Amino acid sequence: MGDTKYPVWVIAEQILGEIPPVSLEITGQARILAERLGVEVEAILLGNGIEDQVDLLFSAGADVVHLGSAPEFTNYQCEIFTESIVARARDRNPQIILIGSTFMGRELAPLIAAKLGTGLTAHCIDLVLDDNGVLEQQIPAYGGLMSIVCPEKRPQIATVARGVFPMPNLDEDRSGSVLPVEPPQGIKIRVQTLEVVHTEPEGVPLETAPIVVAGGAGAGSLEGWLEIQELADTLKAAFGSTRPAVDEGWTDLETMIGQSGKMVNPDLYIGVGLSGEQQHMVGITGAKVMIAINNDPKAPVFEQVDYGIVEDCRIFIPALVERIMKLKSHAGRTAHVV
Amino acid sequence: MLSIVVCVKAVPEPKAAEDLKIDPVTKAIPRHDIPLEINPLDRNALEAALHFKEQAGASITVISMGPPPAGDIVKECLALGSDEGILLSDPAFAGADALATAYTLAKAIEKLGEVDLVLCGRASSDGATEWVGPELSVFLDFPVVTMVREFIQFNGSSWQVKADIENGYRLVQVELPAIFTVTQDLNSPRTLSFSGIIQSRKKEITTWGLKDLALPANTVGLAGSPTIVSKLEYVESKRECEIIEGSLDEKLDQMIGKLVEAGAV
Numbered sequence: 001m002g003d004t005k006y007p008v009w010v011i012a013e014q015i016l017g018e019i020p021p022v023s024l025e026i027t028g029q030a031r032i033l034a035e036r037l038g039v040e041v042e043a044i045l046l047g048n049g050i051e052d053q054v055d056l057l058f059s060a061g062a063d064v065v066h067l068g069s070a071p072e073f074t075n076y077q078c079e080i081f082t083e084s085i086v087a088r089a090r091d092r093n094p095q096i097i098l099i100g101s102t103f104m105g106r107e108l109a110p111l112i113a114a115k116l117g118t119g120l121t122a123h124c125i126d127l128v129l130d131d132n133g134v135l136e137q138q139i140p141a142y143g144g145l146m147s148i149v150c151p152e153k154r155p156q157i158a159t160v161a162r163g164v165f166p167m168p169n170l171d172e173d174r175s176g177s178v179l180p181v182e183p184p185q186g187i188k189i190r191v192q193t194l195e196v197v198h199t200e201p202e203g204v205p206l207e208t209a210p211i212v213v214a215g216g217a218g219a220g221s222l223e224g225w226l227e228i229q230e231l232a233d234t235l236k237a238a239f240g241s242t243r244p245a246v247d248e249g250w251t252d253l254e255t256m257i258g259q260s261g262k263m264v265n266p267d268l269y270i271g272v273g274l275s276g277e278q279q280h281m282v283g284i285t286g287a288k289v290m291i292a293i294n295n296d297p298k299a300p301v302f303e304q305v306d307y308g309i310v311e312d313c314r315i316f317i318p319a320l321v322e323r324i325m326k327l328k329s330h331a332g333r334t335a336h337v338v
Numbered sequence: 339m340l341s342i343v344v345c346v347k348a349v350p351e352p353k354a355a356e357d358l359k360i361d362p363v364t365k366a367i368p369r370h371d372i373p374l375e376i377n378p379l380d381r382n383a384l385e386a387a388l389h390f391k392e393q394a395g396a397s398i399t400v401i402s403m404g405p406p407p408a409g410d411i412v413k414e415c416l417a418l419g420s421d422e423g424i425l426l427s428d429p430a431f432a433g434a435d436a437l438a439t440a441y442t443l444a445k446a447i448e449k450l451g452e453v454d455l456v457l458c459g460r461a462s463s464d465g466a467t468e469w470v471g472p473e474l475s476v477f478l479d480f481p482v483v484t485m486v487r488e489f490i491q492f493n494g495s496s497w498q499v500k501a502d503i504e505n506g507y508r509l510v511q512v513e514l515p516a517i518f519t520v521t522q523d524l525n526s527p528r529t530l531s532f533s534g535i536i537q538s539r540k541k542e543i544t545t546w547g548l549k550d551l552a553l554p555a556n557t558v559g560l561a562g563s564p565t566i567v568s569k570l571e572y573v574e575s576k577r578e579c580e581i582i583e584g585s586l587d588e589k590l591d592q593m594i595g596k597l598v599e600a601g602a603v
């Protein structure tokens with residue numbers, strides 16, 4: 001099937017010296033694709049003093065790791081990273097490159113694709129090989145599932161968010177070879193990252209939360225929005241959003257769930273005042289139980305959840321919060337008596 | 339004086355975009371005329387350019403690639419305060435993916451001559467790829483910073499900007515000419531004013547096609563796009579929904595019941 005010579009590549013990432021889950025997840029998926037194609041998985045990892053992270057990539061499925069470990073690679077530097085990756089890609093001719101939809105990945109992917117003169121698909125929700133070994137890059141569109149292919153140009157490049165593919169079983173007995181990557185010499189540096197500031201994220205992290213409460217445009221106003229947020233706080237749930245809520249400025253992009261946002265896998269998802277547009281819903285397919293609250297009985301979200309409540313959220317949510325508070329204080333009192 | 343190009347895209351109005359759904363029975367996408375608007379994040383890019391113009395003087399050229407109706411969007415940018423408006427429109431440009439779009443825009447920007455700054459929205463609301471700005475930077479050989487949320491300092495030949503990353507930001511120094519893609523946190527875009535509309539009435543937009551850019555047809559549009567749509571399938575929902583009926587109180591009771599079942603309270 002298909003091209004049995006050239007490797008499947010993964011652009012791995014390190015944040016403060018550690019490989020984030022998405023890099024391992026896409027390495028696992030690269031392994032699945034590579035085995036079907038009968039080729040190797042190669043990962044490229046750039047950082048400083050990160051030799052200890054290489055084994056993790058092998059155990060997730062890489063056969064070769066191109067390792068750049070040098071002070072020049074400490075922080076993501078656009079031109080240095082692009083040049084190093086493109087030069088090595090020209091050398092190895094990968095047929096597929098998978099990149100995490102992180103902030104770095106979302107800047108690097110188009111730079112690599114344009115330099116290599118090839119196609120790139122954003123925020124894929126699945127990657128499968130067709131009968132000819134061509135990568136079908138699936139994204140939600142028009143209420144359906146669209147497959148995008150890059151039939152002629154190579155490599156075929158796709159970005160993938162954290163949580164789209166499962167974390168692979170890490171096989172600590174796996175190993176492979178390490179090929180060093182030197183920082184590029186004599187390139188023009190016009191963009192320089194002077195400082196990287198990481199702040200402690202607030203609240204419960206979405207990606208690992210057992211309960212997610214998500215709000216949408218139906219909140220109607222900041223006031224309505226804060227009521228939904230209060231429900232999340234009361235349930236100690238992570239708080240998610242849809243794109244219109246971000247556009248309204250009620251919340252940050254970091255809280256957006258869906259194709260171009262985050263993927264969540266909670267035990268319980270509660271969607272409030274959102275229509276159930278597919279680009280949002282693909283972010284929650286892994287949820288165990290889903291409940292939606294919407295005042296329109298015809299809202300498409302009711303076709304995609306387990307329980308639906310047709311109510312105005314401005315009435316239902318504050319009333320629900322009150323009930324939960326009562327229940328909690330009651331439970332608190334009984335516990336005290338006992 | 340800075341010469342600034344702002345790339346804008348005409349996108350379907352959100353309400354109209356919702357109607358563009360594949361039909362579960364016919365598997366086709368209904369065709370109708372869709373009302374267009376300026377891509378929301380491109381408004382932030384334009385606002386930044388207008389701000390520079392007001393602060394230090396700048397010339398602003400808006401470029402949009404799209405079908406002829408996208409000309410209205412370019413006109414709206416003139417009414418908002420842009421100096422020039424260019425519509426890249428040609429049947430040959432149709433069906434362009436991000437790479438072909440960026441290539442065509444790059445050729446148009448080159449034709450303009452000296453440019454100091456190119457501003458784009460972080461992403462478009464209909465495609466949401468975020469690719470055009472960075473790909474443009476490759477074709478123009480300009481440095482790029484994506485997700486800019488604050489312009490901090492300009493020293494005549496370079497900008498210091500703050501750009502978003504996971505839970506934080508990076509402080510970046512960039513030499514001009516450069517490309518920035520901007521987020522909605524950058525500013526609050528202005529709305530059309532009556533005087534702006536009056537003043538822009540006399541302004542004409544320029545339309546460039548394939549010939550004006552002197553490009554071979556196989557480098558633009560669908561022919562110049564490495565990616566194509568291979569199929570579009572309807573997906574069935576995997577869940578069976580139970581609608582909880584009753585009075586408000588009964589619904590609250592049932593909801594609490596579900597929360598207890600799920601171990602949430």
Ligand SMILES: Cc1cc2nc3c(=O)[nH]c(=O)nc-3n(C[C@H](O)[C@H](O)[C@H](O)COP(=O)(O)OP(=O)(O)OC[C@H]3O[C@@H](n4cnc5c(N)ncnc54)[C@H](O)[C@@H]3O)c2cc1C
Pocket residue numbers: 215216217218219220241242243244245256257258259260261262272273274275276277278279280293294295296299311312313314463464465466
């Ligand atoms: C390429 C692409 C990528 C995208 N990526 C994402 C993504 O990652 N994440 C994302 O979320 N979106 C994404 N979108 C946008 C997505 O298509 C939808 O526009 C969005 O999810 C809709 O959000 P919403 O449900 O909040 O708003 P709407 O669709 O406007 O729905 C609002 C809902 O609220 C209900 N409502 C109104 N008032 C009340 C009330 N008082 N009480 C209860 N209910 C009420 C209404 O009945 C309606 O169903 C993307 C779009 C594109 C084209």
